[in-house]
Amino acid sequence: MAAAATTPAGIQTLLDAQQQAFNREGAVSADTRKARIQQVIDLLVDHCDALADAMGRDFGEGADGGRPRAFSIMNDILGSLGSLKHARDHLEAWMAPDQRTPFPPYDQLGGEAQVLHQPKGSVGIIGTWNAPLFTLFSPLACALGAGNRAILKPSEVVPETAALVAELVTTHLDPEVVAVATGDAEIGAAFAGSAFDHLVFTGSTAVGRKIMQAAAQNLVPVTLELGGKSPVILGKDADVAESCRRLAIAKGTNGGQICISPDILYVPEAALEQVISEFTQQFRALYPSVEGNPDLVAAVNASHLARVEACLDDARERGVRLVSTHPESTGATRKRPVRLVINPPAESRIMQEEIFGSALIVKTYSAIEDVIADIQSRSRPLALYYFGQDRAEEQKVLSHTLSGGVTLNDIMMHAAMHEAPFGGVGGSGMGHYHGYEGFLEFSHARTVFRAPEYDPRGEWGMLPPHHDQFEAMMRAQVTRD
Structure with missing residues (x-):
């Protein structure tokens, strides 16, 4: 269970374990969410140099690699840390129930209504090679901030980075909270076709269409971060x-x-x-x-x-x-x-x-x-x-x-x-991450209505058996005001 998944069966094992753990846990407190985010922050801070070196090797060429260490640190390490710290420091305010006004006359009779933003379960995150850490850990910040668990799928185009992410995550994080799947396009297809509670993909528009098609088989909601000719x-x-x-x-x-x-x-x-x-x-x-x-x-x-x-x-x-x-x-x-x-x-x-x-x-x-x-x-x-x-x-x-x-x-x-x-629109994608909108993206907005003790519908003639004037009462309310 501690190893990264490298087969479709392995992905399913990780996903089953996360979804079962999610169901057992119930409500995820702010402190728990912060602690989980902090563990990811610690991982990136402690292994910053090794991760930057891996990205440099993946871009190839010479002793210094094909991408400067400083750029990899700035773009992927610091970019990810910014997302993680922002979620950590703001999630309590994001979690507050959203109070709503009940419909009349229940608003006058003691009815109450609110919208709770609850986690969905296990989120699959498919990263890309051009920003191999940021496209994994920035959406992960919002997913964990919303109380979810997640399985990461690094791009196979950057194998050194993918292997190191798998090693570090499986060593330092609870796989029932954050896990990794690695492999080629076949594993990527199995990942996209798994019954996650939400799926995130960053990449090309052509592949995005395939991801959405695969997710549709399980009615999995998707966030697609694509591209286009900007x-x-x-x-x-x-x-x-x-x-x-x-x-x-x-x-x-x-x-x-x-x-x-x-x-x-x-x-x-x-x-x-x-x-x-x-x-x-x-x-x-x-x-x-x-x-x-x-x-x-x-x-x-x-x-x-x-x-x-x-x-x-x-x-x-x-x-x-x-x-x-x-x-x-x-x-x-x-x-x-x-x-x-x-x-x-x-x-x-x-x-x-x-x-x-x-x-x-x-x-x-x-x-x-x-x-x-x-x-x-x-x-x-x-x-x-x-x-x-x-x-x-x-x-x-x-x-x-x-x-x-x-x-x-x-x-x-x-x-x-x-x-x-x-986020994108149309051919450049759908959905958002970053900040509060990312929190909302990975949350289920659940309406909760609390009924008052007094129910006047019988006295108002609203319940069967309906009297002769019931239709006239309904028709009288069909107005332009």
Whole structure:
């Protein structure tokens, strides 16, 4: 029972044990929830360096790995700790019953009503490779804060990290509270098809559809954190230099391998060459070189790199203009400069797929309405970004587009907020985690009505046998007021 599950039968054994323990336990006190969250916090703090090293090895290449230790600590360790500590420090207020007003006349007769936010049971959490700890432990914070138990499924694309997470969790945590399942796509499919009380998946839209289909067989509610082609709009009065600086910071983060990384940059036609020049300069200031640069994150593996390069090759074959921030790599490593793809046709591969790597589409426009129409023509993105000081134009963009979240005059900042929900819409997902909304996501809102001692329905002629005027009494209440 203490080992991580590596087979469908093992997953079922862990799930049965957790659900049985949940049923035995009953109400989960705030102190118990805090203690469970604190155990996860302690695990991450105590093994921070080992986990960062594992992530670096998974991204490969050289003694320092393909991802800087500092970035792994910042993105995955500190990001997870922020979610866990926020839940720990706020869950008592979240747990308070939500008092509601009973319907009349019971509100005058002593009736009482409230909504209790109760845990669902065992939550399955499927993480992804680009943020291998954060996509496990950030939703876990909300799940434990809501009083649930959980089984984690790390991505098989990062096997070193997955193995270490399994070892640490099974060694330091009670498997009836938090457990781990590891394995390939076959194990992932069995995990998604298990009868959890809630299922969380972070990953691609294509896989998200399969996850939802599998969960539907057991009527398991799902939270899907997907992606899409998140747009950046440079308004006509935007500060080009500062906008490109912030865009370069975002596009370099994790080598572009982030679900809210920008995919498409819309720029006014007259500003195209200035934007290309400014972005290139800003990115080179952050990353003066590519190969051997310890600050630049590599593509996670050869197949993911090949997919991005195939998208770029397709654009070249179509005669699309490409501009690289640096001389093209010799291919000795998986680190790449950002390639700007200027005005590719709609049918090109890079316009059809989420990039998730070191490339950025740049599209020119003459009217903001054209930008909005182009965004509306595709699936809802996980994030949208707008740079500019024209509040009327900003409001037009916000009111005529729909995305999971928005950052104005910067990129990716909204996802760092613990006090606001993070989630997608349409093709970019459903449901939320982070903060109070995450607590609600993993809770069952249970209405409880306490009836008064006095029941007047018989005196009012509301009970059988009905008198001749009963229908007239009912009909008289059908009004527009």
